[in-house]
Amino acid sequence: MEENIKLHEKFMKAALKEAEKAYKINEVPIGCVIVYDGKIIARAHNRREELNQAYAHAEMLAIKKACSKLKSWRLINCDIYVTVEPCPMCAGAIVNARMRDIYYGAINVRGGSCGTIYNIPSDNVLNHICIIHKGVLENECSKLMSTYFKEKRI
Secondary structure, three states, X not given: OHHHHHHHHHHHHHHHHHHHHHHHOOOOOOEEEEEEOOXXXXXXXXXXXXXXXXXXXXXXXXXXXXXXXHOOOOOOOEEEEEEEOXXXXXXXXXXXXXXXEEEEEEOOOOOOOEOOXXXXXXXXXXOOOOEEEEOOXXXXXXXXXXXXXXXXXX
């Protein structure tokens, strides 16, 4: 069990590195990695401001890269690690991509759709269910978000 925790933390640390990239370019600091067969196959961070695109969330960009890498829209047996709980758009895309597990760090009190406000990936009305694991490196993920928004308010 301890090995799994360390492995999940390793992948979340990679997602945090992506979030830090977003922070440095004045984007909301959310990062994401997608893992297949124990290896990271896609990395991304928020780029909405840079690209002037509403969909340019870390998860959406990482999903696009992973689909290209696997040459399939189905990301079966892939796991996604994201520093902040996915929003409705991203949670829906994760389900539609048929991903296996979702690991996230900080909760999203304004739009969290993996258990906080909605629970899209676990809705048995949909044709696919993802397993949700919350709180991976939660303190580190929350701190980065808090720092970013605190600086915005100054």
